Amino acid sequence: MNYRALDTNKKYLVTGAAGFIGSYLSKKLLEQGCDVIGIDNLNDYYDVNLKYDRLELLKPYDTFTFIKGDISNKETINNLFDKIQPDIVVNLAAQAGVRYSIENPDAYMQSNVIGFYNLLEACRHYPVDHLIYASSSSVYGANKKVPFEETDFVDHPVSLYASTKKSNELMAHTYSHLYNIPATGLRFFTVYGPMGRPDMAYFGFADKYFTGQPIKIFNNGDFENDLYRDFTYIDDIVIGIERLLGNEPETDGAPHRVFNIGNNNPEKLMTFIESLEVALGSALDRKVEFTKEYEPIKPGDVPATYASTDLLHKEVGFKPETSIQEGLQRFADWYVDYYNVR
Template sequence: MSYKHLDTSKNYLITGAAGFIGYYLSKKLLEQGCKVIGIDNINDYYDVNLKYARLELLKPFEKFTFIKGDISDKVMMMKIFEEYKPHIVVNLAAQAGVRYSIENPDVYIQSNIIGFFNILEACRFYPVDHLVYASSSSVYGSNKKVPFEESDFVDHPVSLYAATKKSNELMAHTYSHLYNIPATGLRFFTVYGPMGRPDMAYFGFTNKYFAGKPIKIFNNGDFKHDLYRDFTYVDDIVEGIERLLSNPPVEEIPNKVFNIGNNSPERLMTFIETLENTLSKATGRKVVFDKVFEPMKPGDVPATYASTDLLQEAVGFKPSISIEEGLQKFADWYVEYYGME
C-alpha cells in the first residue's frame, strides 16, 4: 500500500467551509500551508453564530479566501472555478438532516442535487485533479446486513436526504465516465465533536439538559433492540479525507466510494450514558438527563455500522477515536463556549 501525501502546492476549494466538517478540514489544510478557497451560504438551518465563530477561527490564515455564496448558483460557481482554478475540490456543502428533509424537501433538491450538478459541470469545464464529495451512511437505508460494505445494494433509501446522496454518487459516476473527472464519494457515519452541528442528537441532548428540559429518545424505550450508531469523531473524518485528497481513483472510470466510520457501533443508550459522564466531568457536577422514550421517526434506521476495509486498503487509515475521548472533548468545549460552568 502506497499513497501520496498531501500536496501543499495545490489550490483547494472547499464548499460548506463554515460547516462542521468543512471548518475542520479547512483548518487542517491551512495549518499545513495549503491555499484554501472556502464557500458557504451560511444558511440558518441551525444557529448561524456557530458558523461565524468557525469562520473567525479561519480568518487569521493568510491563505484562506472566503466567498459567501450558494453552490446552487451556477453562474457564480463557474466564475469561482475560472478565477481560482482549484486543483482539488471537496464538496461538503449540503442540506443535512434526515428528519428535516421530510418537512422541507425543496431545499434538499436545491442544494444536494442542483448544487452538486453545478460543481460537476464546473469540474467538467475547468478540469480538476480530484473531486471529493460527501455522501452519507443514510444511503444504506434499512439494510439488515452489517457491517455496511460499499458493494452493498443501496437502491432503497428511506428518506429524501438519503435519496439525494445516492443521486450524488450516480451523478459523479456519470461525470467520471463521460468526462474522466476523478471523483471520490465519502459515506460519513454519524460525525460528532466540538463546534459540531446543533441538530445532531448529542448536541440537542446537551442543549435540552442545560435548558432544564427532558430529552426525547426515539427507540420505543426498547433496550433489547436499541438503536446502534457508528459514531465517528470529526478528527478521524478529516484525517480520512486528507489522506484521500492526493489519491484520486486510477481505474478506467476514475470513480470510487468509501465508508468513513468508526467500525465499532455503540448502543444509543451507551452513547447517552457516556455523554452524561463527560458532561459531569466538564461541569464538576452529576449530570443525568431526564429521558422520554418515543417511537422511531420516519426515515430513521435501526443501525449504522461501517466496514472500513476499503479505506484502509487505499490509504492505510482506520478511524479509532473512542466515544469516551471524543465526547469529553465535545463536553469540555460546550461548557466553555456556552459558559455553563
C-alpha cells in the same frame, strides 16, 4: 496501500467551509500551508453564529479566502472556477438532516442535487485533479446486513436526504465516465465533536439538559434492541479525507469510487447517552443525568449504522482512534466553555 502525502502547492476549494466538517478540514489544510478557498451560503438551518465562529478560526491564515455564495447558483460557481482554477475540490456543502428533509424537501433538491450538478459541470469545463464529495451512511436505508459494505445494494433509501446522496453518487459516476473526472464519494457515519452541528442528537441532548427539558429517545425504550450508531470523531474524519486528497482513483473504467468513512465500532445509543452524561458531569464537576422520554423510531431513521472501513484502510491506512468517551469529553468541555454554562 498507496497513500500519497498532501501536495501543498495545489489550490483546494472547500464548499461548506463554515460547516462542521468543512471548517475542520480547511483548518487542517491551512495549518500545512495550503491555499484554501472556502465557499458557504451561511444559511440559518442552525445557529449562524456558530458558523461565523468557525470562520473566525480560519481568518488568521493568509492562504485562506472565503466567499459567501451558494453552490446552487450556477453563475456563482462558474465564475469561481474561472477565477481560481482549483486543483482539488471537496464538496461538503449540503442540506443535512434526515428529519428536516420531510419538512423542507425544496432545500435538499436545491443544495444537494442542483448544487452538486453545478459543481460537476464546473469540474467538467475547468478540469480538476480530484473531486471529493460527501455522501452519507443514509444511502444504506433499512439494510439489515451489517457491517455496511460499499458493494451492498443501496437502491431503497428511506428519506429524501438519502435519495439526494445516492443521486450524487450516480451523477458523479456518470460525469467521471463521460468526462474523466477523478471523483471519490465518502459515506459519512454520524460525525461528532466540538463545534459540531446543533441539529445532531448529542448536541441537542446537551441543549435540553441545560434548559431543563427531557431528551427524546426514539427506540421505544427497547434496550435489548436499542439503536446502534457508528459514531465517528471529527479529527478521525479529517485525517481520512486528508489522506484521500492526493489519491485520486486509478481505474480502467470510470475514475470514480465510494468509501465508507466511519468508526467501524458501533455503539448502542444508550451507551452513547450514558457516556455523554459522564462527560458533561466531568466538565461540570457534578453528576449529570438526563430526563428521558422514549418514543417510536421516526420515519426516515434507520435502526443501525455500522461501517465496514476495510476498503478505506486498504487504500490509505484510515483507522479511527478516538473512543466515544474521549471524543465526548472533548465535546463536553468545549460546550461548557463555549456556552458558559454551569
